[in-house]
Amino acid sequence: xxxxxxxxxxxxxxxxxxxxxxxxxxxxxxxxxxxxxxxxxxxxxxxxxxxxxxxxxxxxxxxxxxxxxxxxxxxxxxxxxxxxxxxxxxxxxxxxxxxxxxxxxxxxxxxxxxxxxxxxxxxxxxxxxxxxxxxxxxxxxxxxxxxxxxxxxxxxxxxxxxxxxxxxxxxxxxxxxxxxxxxxxxxxxxxxx
Amino acid sequence: xxxxxxxxxxxxxxxxxxxxxxxxxxxxxxxxxxxxxxxxxxxxxxxxxxxxxxxxxxxxxxxxxxxxxxxxxxxxxxxxxxxxxxxxxxxxxxxxxxxxxxxxxxxxxxxxxxxxxxxxxxxxxxxxxxxxxxxxxxxxxxxxxxxxxxxxxxxxxxxxxxxxxxxxxxxxxxxxxxxxxxxxxxxxxxxxx
DNA sequence: ATTTGAATAATTGATTCAAAAGTTCAAATA
DNA sequence: TATTTGAACTTTTGAATCAATTATTCAAAT
Numbered sequence: 262x263x264x265x266x267x268x269x270x271x272x273x274x275x276x277x278x279x280x281x282x283x284x285x286x287x288x289x290x291x292x293x294x295x296x297x298x299x300x301x302x303x304x305x306x307x308x309x310x311x312x313x314x315x316x317x318x319x320x321x322x323x324x325x326x327x328x329x330x331x332x333x334x335x336x337x338x339x340x341x342x343x344x345x346x347x348x349x350x351x352x353x354x355x356x357x358x359x360x361x362x363x364x365x366x367x368x369x370x371x372x373x374x375x376x377x378x379x380x381x382x383x384x385x386x387x388x389x390x391x392x393x394x395x396x397x398x399x400x401x402x403x404x405x406x407x408x409x410x411x412x413x414x415x416x417x418x419x420x421x422x423x424x425x426x427x428x429x430x431x432x433x434x435x436x437x438x439x440x441x442x443x444x445x446x447x448x449x450x451x452x453x454x
Numbered sequence: 455x456x457x458x459x460x461x462x463x464x465x466x467x468x469x470x471x472x473x474x475x476x477x478x479x480x481x482x483x484x485x486x487x488x489x490x491x492x493x494x495x496x497x498x499x500x501x502x503x504x505x506x507x508x509x510x511x512x513x514x515x516x517x518x519x520x521x522x523x524x525x526x527x528x529x530x531x532x533x534x535x536x537x538x539x540x541x542x543x544x545x546x547x548x549x550x551x552x553x554x555x556x557x558x559x560x561x562x563x564x565x566x567x568x569x570x571x572x573x574x575x576x577x578x579x580x581x582x583x584x585x586x587x588x589x590x591x592x593x594x595x596x597x598x599x600x601x602x603x604x605x606x607x608x609x610x611x612x613x614x615x616x617x618x619x620x621x622x623x624x625x626x627x628x629x630x631x632x633x634x635x636x637x638x639x640x641x642x643x644x645x646x647x
Numbered sequence: 648a649t650t651t652g653a654a655t656a657a658t659t660g661a662t663t664c665a666a667a668a669g670t671t672c673a674a675a676t677a
Numbered sequence: 678t679a680t681t682t683g684a685a686c687t688t689t690t691g692a693a694t695c696a697a698t699t700a701t702t703c704a705a706a707t
Contacts, residue, residue, distance in 0.1 A: 264648085285659090288699060301702080302650050310700065373615060374623030405642070408635050411628065415636035422566060422615040430567030435604065442601050443608035449598070450643025457679085478690095481668060494671080495681050503669065 268306055270296050275317040280362035284314055315379065318370060321360050322383040325353055330390055339398030340452060346391055347444055350420070354428060364428050371421050371429065388417045395451075404451050416447070461499055463489050468510040473555035477507055508572065511563060514553050515576040518546055523583055532591030533645060539584055540637055543613070547621060557621050564614050564622065581610045588644075597644050609640070 274295040278287045289310055293300040307313045329349055333342050354361050364370055372378050375385075392413040398404035423443070427436045467488040471480045482503055486493040500506045522542055526535050547554050557563055565571050568578075585606040591597030616636070620629045 267649095289701090290699080299651055300700085301652075304701065305649065308701095372623065373618050374625060376625045377623065407639065408631070411631045411635040412639060414628075414632045415639065418615055418619060418632070419612060419636075422611055426566050426611060430565065430570065432567060432569045435607075438601070438604045439607045439611070442604040443612075446600065446605060446608065446643040447639065448643070450639040450641070460680095482670090483668080491680095492682055493669085494683075497670065498680065501670095 264306075267296075269320070271303065271306055271313075272317040272320045275313055276321055276363065277359050279314060279317060280359045280366060283366050289313070318363065318367075319380055319383055321357075321363070322380055325350075325357070325360065326383060326387045326390070328353060329387075333390070333394070339394055339401050339403050342394045343398065343448070343451070346394060347420075351423070351427065351440070354424075361428055364424070365431075368429050371424050373418060373421055388413060391417060391420075398451070403453060405453060407451070412451075419443070419447070457499075460489075462513075464496065464499055464506075465510040465513045468506055469514055469556065470552050472507060472510060473552045473559060476559050482506070511556065511560075512573055512576055514550075514556070515573055518543075518550070518553065519576060519580045519583070521546060522580075526583070526587070532587055532594050532596050535587045536591065536641070536644070539587060540613075544616070544620065544633070547617075554621055557617070558624075561618075561622050564617050566611060566614055581606060584610060584613075591644070596646060598646060600644070605644075612636070612640070 271292065275287075275292045278291050278295060282291075288300075289303055290300040292313065293303050303313065307316060329346060332345055332349055336342055336345065354364075369377075370380060371384075375381060378384055392409060395404060395407070395413055395416075396409055399406050399409065423436070423440060427440070464485065468480075468485045471484050471488060475484075481493075482496050483493045485506065486496050496506065500509060522539060525538055525542055529535055529538065547557075562570075563573060564577075568574060571577055585602060588597060588600070588606055588609075589602050592599050592602065616629070616633060620633070
């Protein structure tokens with residue numbers, strides 16, 4: 262098996278354990294056992310436990326982002342792309358229990374403060390994806406000619422706020438309805454006609 | 455001096471100390487010293503330190519809410535009211551250093567989760583104020599006939615998100631511009647024409 | 648190039664204990 | 678009677694210790 266493939270296996274196993282037991286309760290040996298190797302061998306792939314955690318999470322977030330990026334390419338106009346980004350980002354999380362459980366364990370994976378974002382790179386990439394959709398919408402004349410940078414920053418913050426409300430601090434309440442109404446409001450504020 | 459007035463004095467002194475030193479580093483004796491009494495006498499006004507903290511914060515939040523509520527009454531139409539609520543809520547915080555410092559010390563005063571909101575009552579009151587403005591806007595035909603409850607919940611969450619970005623997790627970044635662009639977007643999504 | 652076992656280093660959790668802070672209350676004051 | 682106080686009492690905190698667990702390294706083996 263390729264080294265890269267084995268890394269994947271390790272990250273996947275680690276993510277599942279971290280999601281269920283949290284960072285502290287998960288030992289490096291637990292992870293090693295799950296992939297069938299000794300704990301010392303884990304250190305051949307990552308330099309320490311912290312890196313094991315961060316790379317596991319980054320890996321999962323990248324997969325998430327790349328899935329949405331691929332789905333965007335299936336349609337051509339900006340309005341449809343915007344709806345896909347908005348809706349599918351949430352649905353993906355619904356379908357991936359480990360990642361969802363992890364977000365609920367580690368509240369700070371999603372923060373409203375970029376400067377303390379441990380996963381800045383992948384989150385920034387997701388934001389750039391959204392920015393590109395908005396830019397395209399303006400170019401097509403479908404969106405109002407807004408300040409792209411600041412509107413993107415605003416919408417990304419709203420997106421994080423939704424994630425927190427829906428998965429991190431869920432009241433089991435009607436966040437679905439709030440999502441629909443909020444999206445409609447923003448869509449109306451963004452689209453001409 | 456009235457008992458109620460002395461309570462005010464105590465809450466004001468306590469808020470200032472809590473804001474500067476945090477809950478733990480502030481002792482009941484510190485508060486007593488600041489208002490010129492003995493710590494045992496503090497217990498004539500509140501039942502314990504926790505209540506001293508909560509009532510101090512509630513008191514400050516109520517003053518904040520009531521100030522905005524009074525300002526709203528100076529204009530008659532919903533659009534203007536909406537702008538006043540949006541803008542003045544932030545400006546008030548700029549003008550009140552103790553309260554601002556407190557929010558930065560105790561991150562959970564503003565939470566996106568109503569069920570774990572220790573100041574639910576006053577925050578809920580603020581949300582009702584916003585809801586009333588939206589309802590009025592719809593009645594006047596100025597706003598789209600949105601789902602009042604869920605749009606209010608959405609807008610209040612956006613408001614909390616802004617507070618967190620601007621004061622709790624401030625990067626010193628361009629949250630002003632983001633605020634302006636976000637407000638414009640939402641205003642356009644809310645108002646007819 | 649990858650894996651392992653064994654040794655070492657660092658962290659955690661339980662326990663103790665004295666000092667500091669929180670709380671109560673009977674007596675004093677106004 | 679409403680408010681305040683000093684002195685006791687109770688609870689919490691922080692530092693120190695120590696054993697057990699966990700993280701990390703590395704030379705030798707595959």
